[in-house]
Amino acid sequence: MFGRRSGINSKYDDPSSHDGKYPPDWDARRKAVYERDNYTCQECGRRSGPHAGDGGATLHAHHLISLRDGGWHHLANLVTVCQYCHDGIHGHPTGSQYDEGEHNALRVLRVVGRVALRILRRVIR
Template structure:
């Protein structure tokens, strides 16, 4: 699951997130997740990417690997809150041009 994200961008996101899942703090099976899917206008900007372990990433896409009361919507909200906290006060995903790669 490489999603064609540039290696330098992937490394930047992993480094920013401390080489751990931003949600559960695991260091196993790390993957980069698009908070706003590319099909909905999200890009490969670090402002739209978050490090998740394979379990949290699967759950974020509505396919949990284990039984849990947490919903995919709650995972999505946690991802948005993580990035908002990290980039605050500058982070506004709805600002014009925010998701541009350049």
Template sequence: MVNTEYPRDWRSRRREVFEQDGYTCQNCERKGGEKGDAELLAYHLVPLDAGGSHDTANLLTVCRQCKRRLTEAADASAEGAAEDSMVDPIESLQDLQRAIAYVDKIESLVSKYANQVLGDGDVDEGEIVRNSESFLIDARDAKNHILTAKLMFANLHLEADTQAKRDAIAHLSEEVLGLLRYELEIVGYFQDYINVLTTVKCPKCGYDADQDSKLCGECSRELPVFWECLQCRTDVDELDEDYCSACGNELPELPPEQQRELESVQEATAATLTEWQSQLETVLTVVETEVVPAHKN
């Protein structure tokens, strides 16, 4: 019999998931908590009646409207209406290989985001700032890909004729969901990184201004422009440039508060990257030592 009772610490688990997801619906990106008005819920990726647990790795922050949509999609899949579902269920080893390949593609993208935040990316900071909307859209698309991958493994209905196969598949699903949670965190840090770089604060009153503002909207003081030389208006590409490459004019430095915010995002990214890489090794180990042997026998 399936145990659908909620644990005594459910509220703390739910709050932990909300905090991990930045109080943001991972499907439509509406914000809740103090930063928005969306009603947030913790969604079980693998439903309780399908053997899912209350572990935070099996929970995702969604708004009430998106939870309804996800639940309807899961019900449609369970009823055999796969064409109406958000993703096709995993019902064969070929489907499982396809889902793992999909996760592999996401890993490559997430690695680029992590490297960018940590200063090892292929794109200069100035380019990211000047095209911030495009990069933020790409990041939202990446989150949607991760959500799709989560739903793939939530829709795992692979038949197993032995207990060893069932245990191996269940363990793989659990570890992949944990891996994808770390990937969601890294994409979120990349979004935070862009927000820090595109923030313009007035050095006099601390007012947050738009990226392209020249004067403070509160006190009318001229704002420092970190990605453009104030003398000749040449674009600045790298944050650590001290002088304009075109006219030699001294460039403004990132204010200490923003520098600390940037370092905080970088530290969090580095920590999550380490956990993510460790989790990736765990997933590969489960595939090689449990899933493959179980299906060979």
């Protein structure tokens, strides 16, 4: 399914095989994950890509096991999540829109709200 023609080079699965946080073929990996997950956030179900047109959710490829905890860039360790779910998973704003003024303030409030809800859910259980 994802071979040489997709632009993904398996030697970059290992984060120590390249400089920087993301491998040179990151864009191809990200797009392959979106396609595999049908352009749908695996947390909340928001859709993007060919399903949602211009009004679709901003998608991110998220590492299930973080690089800090020994995770790799292998497609099996990546999942599609929307911007808001990704912020909630990490507990802080993520992505390239991080520094966009007022929009950033709204995102921070949403993240704080999601984190608070997660904590409440755990306490209630």
